[in-house]
Amino acid sequence: MDRDVRDLTAAGAKPTPYFPPIVVNRAARRRPDARLRVVLLNAAGGRKVREILACLRRPPLQSADVILLCEVNTGMKRRPGRDLATELAEALEMSCAYAREFGLRPPGSESEIVSYMGNAILSAAPFEDVAAVAMHKPPTPMAWPMRMRRWSRVGTPTGLVTRAKFGGEELTVGLAHLHSRCTPAERGRQMATYLESFPAAGRAIFGGDLNTTTTELSSRALILATARQMLANPDRFRAPEGYEPLFDHLRERGLEIEGVNVANRATFTFSGLIPRSMRPKLDWLAVRELRPIAGTAAVVAPRSPILMRRASDHDFVMVDLEL
Template sequence: MDRARDLNAAGAKLTPPYPPIVVNRPARHAGPRLRVVLLNAAGGKKFREIVKCLERPALQGADLILLCEVNAGMRPSAGRDVAVEMAAMLGMSCAYVREFGVTNPRGEVVGYMGNAMLSAVPFDDVTAIAMHNPRTPRMLRRQRRWSRVGTPTGIVTRMKFGGGELTVGLAHLHSRCAPAQRARQMATYLESFPAAGRAVFGGDLNTTTTELSNRSQMLATAWQMIANPGRFRAPQAYEPLFDNLREHGLEIEGVNVANRPTFTFSGLIPLSMRPKLDWLAVRELRPIAGTAAVVTPRSPILQRRVSDHDFVTVDLEL
């Protein structure tokens, strides 16, 4: 995809292209509950507005913030290291894992795309997890003056919340491949995720229920949005990656708002036709009733969306 380095060729070992970047700060969490917030930050070019959104009641005081699509050194985000700067503004620890290095026409890396976690307590360790990289047909690749070097990469980390150890994971899965390929990505990721103990996992899992690798498939999906819109708000039966999560003891019930979409590519699309792409899952943790929510990422000042994805949040008992 975008001339990304193919780390999935026969005989190639899946290894992360870049090491994690970790900035730890003193712990500030001391409550009986854990507030988790997830957002695809759309690069993070509006990261100051995202921080303002985090002052809203359902999101305020988040203890753990999971961010997909976070840039560092990229022009759309004014060359800023978005995750590190957001963490500094919030007084939180930060773990950033770069998936792709963005290169200019001379082949020089001029910025990065990746995923990040912000935490109210320091990270004990952070591991980058390389995942299967489905190929994208050339006809659907955007024409750009730059290319990417790397591979999809998730995060697994450990920290101490509520006096005990907690495993936290984050992944961003492919948006255009078939559901079976996303399940393969998830299976690869979970090989490095502990099989027992308290855990939180989240990410933009791109659960579109379809393959979008050519124009005919995209047209077929558009028809399904009209004929059977419910499948996009409740994709579990169409996406085998949920079986992977369940087999690993990770449950989605109670930590996600059922049948509530989390993505819009246009405000003109009716809510009933929008897909649910962003998910949280937990193990050996109990969600507090009534706290699971989907929050529109709209700045209270500008009243404009700061991302095409919504915030997903829940409070957990510790």
Template sequence: MDRDARDLTAAGAKPAAHFPPIVLNRAARRRPDARLRVVLLNAAGGRKFREILACLRRPPLRSADVILLCEVNTGVKRRPGRDLATDLAEALEMSCAYVREFGLRPPGKESEVASYMGNAILSAAPFEDVAAVSMHRPPTPMVWPRRMHHWSRVGAPTGLVTRVKFGGEELTVGVTHLHSRCTPVERARQMATYLESFPASGRAIFGGDLNTTTTELSSRALILATARQMIVNPGRFHAPEAYEPLFGHLREHGLEIEGVNVANRATFTFSGLIPRSMRPKLDWLAVRELRPIAGTAAVVAPRSPILMRRASDHDFVTVDLEL
């Protein structure tokens, strides 16, 4: 496995990423037509690997050229020493770039990292280069599952930026995962620091779980207030653009969300019992100098058609682009 770490920012502009990216390149896979299929998923740790892989092998996700993954774990008990991104890349015969954001340490074992959580890009073409991009760390603490409250962590918010060639054309591809509990202003600061390392021109694809909740969720009172808003004004959570200044940073960078996302369609559910009208839209794609093919933007539930069991609390987001 080849490892390549490179800080794309100017010296001293911000700290380098805590962990270097891990890169595994494979031979390019040719498409029969002049289009590019992009898929995004927050994999919720990837514990339901088989279900996620099955979804990626069925229409409309089948034969994806670029797969952007958030919240992918490595070192989990399912296959120690392996991670969801590497396993998916192997199964789909794609190249893989993975960056660890946080390492988790069990109580009483401060020198031992039991698992990592991070972001990944899978590509049908090999990567030209890969950079781990450190981002602003909001002051709002992150919330971990109750069983892990006494665990410690090491690392920092980190995204990926890479270059690939499809049909002889070079593209910048990036992925990141923004904070779920902080204010929209703090998320915008995260986006701004990420985009400092994202080229300002040329063809580009960007995506991630941007956690566009439109609110702060750092306390029980704020969570309850948000729940009331979801009942009174559900449209706010389906179309959060006016409440999340991070979208302004994307526009300033020439990255457009129109046409590559299904408008007003939720992408996250706390539970299947929650009505779709009350679910928020958290996961987004954006492109520059690439045209979406009409009718291909979709939100796809990550579940088995037989057992109907969800593989993640997030939905897949996908679109086909003209090359």
């Protein structure tokens, strides 16, 4: 295990991450074929980590080489002292890079941080470099569960940029989780500041919960207005590319979304009562100088085959790439 991986953001990058990345490296796990399986999930805090692990061990998600995880928390009460990202990595025998975005303090505490919110990359190859990348912080407040309204938090929106070798070839692998309630323009600024730390050339994979709602959701009135738009024009929420400037920033960096995502397929289920045609597409993969294998892009429900209960309100997004 290696927890002393160089932080590439140390050389004057602005804004700066509040917490350093946590890295655990393991020996490389080799595939029998010349392909790379990439899986993305917003883990909804990791409350159902066992169910998520079970999904990752079954077809079609099993044997993933890169797993991108948003909203993986640490220090949860039911698992005191456990890091859910490294717990998943240990179970899957993968390396892990974890970026803590926010530290949470309980009511009445001025210093003690008891849990963290963050994002992680799991890899079948050990990491050679890891960067915690701080992003633009929109002025729109984040949404917090009612039970945590009295908690205080420290930190800033933070993604990851890593580098590893697969099949002898060096790849950049990145992950970001963008703001869910701000305007599309503010999400575009978040993406732009993240990509300042993302290499401009070379083979690369990027993914994350980009919260491409196409709207601002900072007030009840705006949420109701969005609901009316979902009724009037539901297609925009499954094909948000024309409404979200962040996609322009990805293209400028040579990162392509075609072929690695299922077109017009929603990835978020905030209620089973909402028809599939009205659900939004929030989770995305993008690649550069890598070719997706035809027919492998998929959206997979994080559901137990026995009880049929969801492990997250987001779906898995996956694709196989040619190495």
